[in-house]
Amino acid sequence: MKPQEHTASAHNFEECMKCTICTAYCPVVPVNPRYPGPKQAGPDGERLRLKDPYFFNQALKYCLNCKRCEVVCPSGVNVADIIQSARIKYGKEQPKLRDWMLANTDFMGHLARPFAPIVNGVTGLGVTKTVLDATLAIDKHRTFPKYSYKSFEGWLKRRSKEQAKFEKQVAYYHGCYVNYNNPQLGRDFVKVMNALGYGVQLLDHEKCCGVALIANGMSQKATKNAVHNVKALQKAVDAGLKVLTTSSTCTMTIREEYPGLLQVDNSGVRDSILLATRFIWQLLESGQAQLKFKKDYHARIAYHIPCHLEKLGWGIFSTELLKMIPGVEFTLLDSNCCGISGTYGFKKENYEASQAIGKPLFDQIKSVNPDFVACDCETCKWQLEMSTDYAVKHPITILAEALEY
Amino acid sequence: MRFDTVIIGGGLAGLTAGISLQEAGRKVAIVSAGQNAMHFFSGNFEDAGPVRDRVAALFAAAGVRTNATDGLQLMAMGKFKNVSLTLEDVTVFPDEHIAEKVLLVNFAGYHDFFGTFIAETLENLGISCRIRFVRLAEMESLRTSPSEMRSVNIARMMDEYWEKVVTDIRVLHKDEDLILLPQVFGLKDAAVLDKIRKALPARVAFVGTMPPSVPGIRTQMLLKHRFEVLGGTFLMGDEVTSAALHEGIISSITTRNLDTVRLFADHFIIATGGFFSKGLVSTPTQVYEPLIGLDMDYSEDRNAWYNEEFFESQPYMNFGVKTDAELHPFKDGEPIRNMYAIGSILGNTRKEDFGTAAGLAIRTAFAAADAIKGGNV
Ligand SMILES: Cc1cc2nc3c(=O)[nH]c(=O)nc-3n(C[C@H](O)[C@H](O)[C@H](O)COP(=O)(O)OP(=O)(O)OC[C@H]3O[C@@H](n4cnc5c(N)ncnc54)[C@H](O)[C@@H]3O)c2cc1C
Ligand code: SF4
Ligand code: SF4
Numbered sequence A: 001m002k003p004q005e006h007t008a009s010a011h012n013f014e015e016c017m018k019c020t021i022c023t024a025y026c027p028v029v030p031v032n033p034r035y036p037g038p039k040q041a042g043p044d045g046e047r048l049r050l051k052d053p054y055f056f057n058q059a060l061k062y063c064l065n066c067k068r069c070e071v072v073c074p075s076g077v078n079v080a081d082i083i084q085s086a087r088i089k090y091g092k093e094q095p096k097l098r099d100w101m102l103a104n105t106d107f108m109g110h111l112a113r114p115f116a117p118i119v120n121g122v123t124g125l126g127v128t129k130t131v132l133d134a135t136l137a138i139d140k141h142r143t144f145p146k147y148s149y150k151s152f153e154g155w156l157k158r159r160s161k162e163q164a165k166f167e168k169q170v171a172y173y174h175g176c177y178v179n180y181n182n183p184q185l186g187r188d189f190v191k192v193m194n195a196l197g198y199g200v201q202l203l204d205h206e207k208c209c210g211v212a213l214i215a216n217g218m219s220q221k222a223t224k225n226a227v228h229n230v231k232a233l234q235k236a237v238d239a240g241l242k243v244l245t246t247s248s249t250c251t252m253t254i255r256e257e258y259p260g261l262l263q264v265d266n267s268g269v270r271d272s273i274l275l276a277t278r279f280i281w282q283l284l285e286s287g288q289a290q291l292k293f294k295k296d297y298h299a300r301i302a303y304h305i306p307c308h309l310e311k312l313g314w315g316i317f318s319t320e321l322l323k324m325i326p327g328v329e330f331t332l333l334d335s336n337c338c339g340i341s342g343t344y345g346f347k348k349e350n351y352e353a354s355q356a357i358g359k360p361l362f363d364q365i366k367s368v369n370p371d372f373v374a375c376d377c378e379t380c381k382w383q384l385e386m387s388t389d390y391a392v393k394h395p396i397t398i399l400a401e402a403l404e405y
Numbered sequence B: 001m002r003f004d005t006v007i008i009g010g011g012l013a014g015l016t017a018g019i020s021l022q023e024a025g026r027k028v029a030i031v032s033a034g035q036n037a038m039h040f041f042s043g044n045f046e047d048a049g050p051v052r053d054r055v056a057a058l059f060a061a062a063g064v065r066t067n068a069t070d071g072l073q074l075m076a077m078g079k080f081k082n083v084s085l086t087l088e089d090v091t092v093f094p095d096e097h098i099a100e101k102v103l104l105v106n107f108a109g110y111h112d113f114f115g116t117f118i119a120e121t122l123e124n125l126g127i128s129c130r131i132r133f134v135r136l137a138e139m140e141s142l143r144t145s146p147s148e149m150r151s152v153n154i155a156r157m158m159d160e161y162w163e164k165v166v167t168d169i170r171v172l173h174k175d176e177d178l179i180l181l182p183q184v185f186g187l188k189d190a191a192v193l194d195k196i197r198k199a200l201p202a203r204v205a206f207v208g209t210m211p212p213s214v215p216g217i218r219t220q221m222l223l224k225h226r227f228e229v230l231g232g233t234f235l236m237g238d239e240v241t242s243a244a245l246h247e248g249i250i251s252s253i254t255t256r257n258l259d260t261v262r263l264f265a266d267h268f269i270i271a272t273g274g275f276f277s278k279g280l281v282s283t284p285t286q287v288y289e290p291l292i293g294l295d296m297d298y299s300e301d302r303n304a305w306y307n308e309e310f311f312e313s314q315p316y317m318n319f320g321v322k323t324d325a326e327l328h329p330f331k332d333g334e335p336i337r338n339m340y341a342i343g344s345i346l347g348n349t350r351k352e353d354f355g356t357a358a359g360l361a362i363r364t365a366f367a368a369a370d371a372i373k374g375g376n377v
């Protein structure tokens, strides 16, 4: 018999040694008894599903895709990828209207934006919330992210000439959230890049990264977006540009999920897509650029690392940048999922679980009592601002506020 | 990115060295590919005797309380083991006659705790042992899926519902002078152990379960927290992929996630563990250290790797990377002068000087940290 030299299996599932460490760290297991846990839903279930798809368990939809199981697995098993791939491959449930609406972040943004004052007013009303709760099963405790009247894309387009004057250039993948809900973050990003001597340009039309589509069982549409985005990114990369982002989840999706889950080849662009915090840290560290900060800036900041940033392994750039600002008192919060995970926490059936998952984090923030919380993730911001009394700011916004001009 | 010391591997060895260096004001980064052997920890730091006061102090500052007493621990499979340093979860007995009468309580449906083995051992010693089960309504949800009835999940519930268990046990208790419970209490906070001890009408001892280990996970989390509070950088879930080695000195390493951003340091510690953590790898033809290809201390004759008697000591357990007196590992016969190899990656190659198991991890961690603090590259 020739012993097997190397094992090779989809998402490394054969490497699993059944230690249950992943189950010990999964944030859903302690709060949702219907979820079988990463080991059972992932490598164990995969064996059964390979024998017979009959063994596919609908409860896999309770997985947040937070990737914490992958971060802790000592054997390098891509547990969350196994679970999400199984949902794509075997999941037959048709997305409900509610899921469709939550997933199509860009479509909803288009629809809502011109009517932003009305939409914001209406989605904020108790009556509307109760109606949403009853008809669409969107939990009434949720505050909808505010839609902005003017999109970020429009704002930057109007400034493209001014931006083109900078000798050094970067492209910006802003994502749905910056475009429709928080254009201020995009403007802060442009301010910081300009201060570093870089002009900012848009991609030749970006689409939503697709993370919410994947999570809500619309992987075909997600794949279409991925193919489109890789093309648009390639154009920028071919022009010699780095493509910067401010959303850790978009970044993780484009870099890891496109090839891992959607089988969309991103090898030509992957290394050029960088979180702005990483790019800026490198510029400052290597002395290629400097930033001038206000002399009287002072802030007590508690930093929460979003799950997908921890998976990317780039949280260190955000924390190092924040610590670099004179006048910052920095506290690192313990690694703990906030519980919302994109559209997950918006659904009525997940509301309680979502809040229970985040509780240790909310409690820690209260006990640290900072001036505000720093975090790179848009959905964390909604969740933390709803569940605590603290404002949440993106590290780039904090940099912009601390800059001298 | 620049640090004073970069430690590869965040298990017991890496964390102990990291905390010791951070306490001395050094700037340290730990890169760890995943969780580690602490998640299987029995609660007994084997062979840690010679440094037990020092390690007890380092742990105490992290909120990990220990028991520095010589005696016996009752193990999960019903055997006794000599101990000299344990976590506070472990009850240390002066001798095998641990009681006159024992009440052993388990949770209904929990199969990772072997009450019958323990009872057998005790009865052979002339100690009567009654096994009883408790069943809490709150725990019914755990029964719905097979992976749920595990130590960690029960422990999470017990942090909240321990008083109900205590009430049930008080009903079950007759005249026993010792109550044995599985080690599924105090995942976040060990304070619940003392509360249970106080609330029950007899002495209480907690006995190990099958993995994952609740006391081990708690200890790991507290040590990591301590390291970060001291200002250390912990890169969880990242993997060191290469090291730049030139003329016996490592200048920097790369990691999978940071790719082009290298980590530079004056000193490096390799604490990547044994076979379990992939610090050592075996194939049908060789045993090797996968990151740098460090020189190994092992037998090339495959037939000499193992003993056919499964429960006998296995020769492969002795395999590890080769080091000099200061724990510098070798590459192609030359020592790496600013790197230290500590913990399970050494196998039993330095047993004479540093012992084995957790004792090896802690003692070599201290030795490396001291050498670095002493400043000798
Ligand atoms: C299952 C088991 C149970 C044990 N129980 C006990 C016990 O009860 N009592 C006792 O005294 N001893 C016990 N031991 C012995 C144990 O090895 C030591 O106690 C000690 O915990 C080992 O610590 P370590 O830091 O050397 O290695 P580990 O705990 O194995 O940690 C090594 C770490 O390095 C990481 N790593 C590996 N390669 C890389 C890389 N390239 N880049 C980044 N990170 C990497 C791994 O992911 C892992 O997190 C046990 C060992 C095992 C395997
Ligand atoms: S942590 Fe990794 S090896 Fe352990 S059970 Fe989970 S997938 Fe398997
Ligand atoms: S991705 Fe997150 S929610 Fe899903 S199984 Fe892994 S740890 Fe649990």
Ligand code: SF4
Pocket: A064, A066, A305, A306, A307, A308, A309, A336, A337, A338, A339, A340, A341, A342, A377, A378, A379, A380, A381, A383
């Ligand atoms: S939104 Fe919350 S769930 Fe998503 S990545 Fe941020 S921490 Fe995790």
